[in-house]
Amino acid sequence: MESNLTPQQLWDCALRLLSRREHSRRELAQKLRQRQFEAGLIEQALDRLEQQHWLADGRFATVQVRQHILKKHGPMRIRAELQRKGIAQADIEQALAAEAPDWFALAECCYRARFTPSRRLDIKERARRIRYLQGRGFAPEHIRHALEADPE
Structure with a gap:
C-alpha cells in the first residue's frame, strides 16, 4: 500500500495526539497505522519521540x-x-x-459507594457484591476485607 503522507505529516500527527494526553508506544503506533502512515516511518518517529522524552x-x-x-x-x-x-x-x-495505594481501603471505599454494608446477606446478594468488586479488579483478600468491614 503506497501512501502520499510525508514524514512531517506523521510527526505533526504524533505530536498532536501526544499533546492531548499521554499514550503508550503501542497505542500511538496503532493510531498512526489507522491513519495510513508507513510502518517504517512510524517506528522511526516513535524512536525519535522516545529519545526526546515526549513518549514514555x-x-x-x-x-x-x-x-x-x-x-x-x-x-x-x-x-x-x-x-x-x-x-x-x-x-x-x-x-x-x-x-502504593491502600488497596484494602480502596476496595472498602468502592464497596461502600455502591452498596449499603450489611452483616446479614443472603448467598445470592453476597455473590453479586463479590462479582462487582471482582469486576473492579480487586483481589480476593481485598474483597473479603470490604465485605467484612464494620458497617458502622
Whole structure:
C-alpha cells in the first residue's frame, strides 16, 4: 500500500495526539497505522519521540495508574489494562509501587459507594457484591476485607 503522507505529516500527527494526553508506544503506533502512515516511518518517529522524552511508557503507566485509582479500580484490573496497552510488566509494577495505594481501603471505599454494608446477606446478594468488586479488579483478600468491614 503506497501512501502520499510525508514524514512531517506523521510527526505533526504524533505530536498532536501526544499533546492531548499521554499514550503508550503501542497505542500511538496503532493510531498512526489507522491513519495510513508507513510502518517504517512510524517506528522511526516513535524512536525519535522516545529519545526526546515526549513518549514514555513508564510515564504513561504512572498516569494511567493514578486515573484508575481515582475510578476506584483494583490492582488486577489496572495491570490487565496496562498490559493490553502494551506496557512492560516492570513499568506496570514500578507505577503501582510509586502510587502504593491502600488497596484494602480502596476496595472498602468502592464497596461502600455502591452498596449499603450489611452483616446479614443472603448467598445470592453476597455473590453479586463479590462479582462487582471482582469486576473492579480487586483481589480476593481485598474483597473479603470490604465485605467484612464494620458497617458502622
